[in-house]
Amino acid sequence: MEIDRNKELPIPFLRECLDYNPETGILTWKKRPESHFLHSSRADGGFNKKFAGKVAGNVMGRGYIWITLCGQSHFAHRLAWAIHYGKYPDGIIDHDNGDRTDNRILNLVESTNEKNSRNQKMRRTNTSGHMGVCLRKDTGKYRSFIQEGGKRIWIGNYDTFEEAVAARVAAEKKYGYHENHGRN
Known part of the structure; x- marks a missing residue:
C-alpha cells in the first residue's frame, strides 16, 4: 500500500x-x-x-x-x-x-x-482564581467577561469577587459552556 x-x-x-x-x-x-x-x-x-x-x-x-x-x-x-x-x-x-x-x-x-474553547482548563496565568474574572486596579472592582462568537463580552463590574464569579457562571450557562470549563 x-x-x-x-x-x-x-x-x-x-x-x-x-x-x-x-x-x-x-x-x-x-x-x-x-x-x-x-x-x-x-x-x-x-x-x-x-x-x-x-x-x-x-x-x-x-x-x-x-x-x-x-x-x-x-x-x-x-x-x-x-x-x-x-x-x-x-x-x-x-x-x-x-x-x-x-x-x-x-x-x-x-x-x-x-x-472546544468552552471546555478549557484554567490557564496558569490566571491571577483571580476564576476564568473570566479580573480585578480592576484603577477602581478596585471585579470585572466579569466571556467570549462569544469570537468577541469578548463584558458582563459587568462588581464590588465583590463572589458577585463577579456568579455573573460569569450565569453567562457560562447562557452561552452553553461545558460544566468542566475553568477546572484546575
Whole structure:
C-alpha cells in the first residue's frame, strides 16, 4: 500500500498497525506483516520483536499522546476515532473530561474550535482564581467577561469577587459552556 506521508493515513493501514480498545482508550502495536518492512533495512521483523503487543505512543509536551507512523507524528485520539468509526472526524476532537491522555471513545467528542474553547482548563496565568474574572486596579472592582462568537463580552463590574464569579457562571450557562470549563 502506497502511503502519502503528508496526509491522514488510510484506515485499513491503521487497522493493520494498531489495535484500539474503546473501553480503555489504549492503542497497541500489532504484529506487522513483512510487507511493512520493505523500506526498512531490517526486513527480519525487528519491529515485531521489539514493539508488537506494546502500548503505542508517548505523551508529548502539550499533554496529548502522539504515535509515529510512516515517519509522521499523529494524535492518538484522532487515530482512535478513525479506527473505531471507520472515518476521520470532520472537525477537531475534544476530550470531554479534559484529560488529554484519556482516549476512551466515550470521552472523545467531535467538536469545533469554538466549542472546544468552552471546555478549557484554567490557564496558569490566571491571577483571580476564576476564568473570566479580573480585578480592576484603577477602581478596585471585579470585572466579569466571556467570549462569544469570537468577541469578548463584558458582563459587568462588581464590588465583590463572589458577585463577579456568579455573573460569569450565569453567562457560562447562557452561552452553553461545558460544566468542566475553568477546572484546575
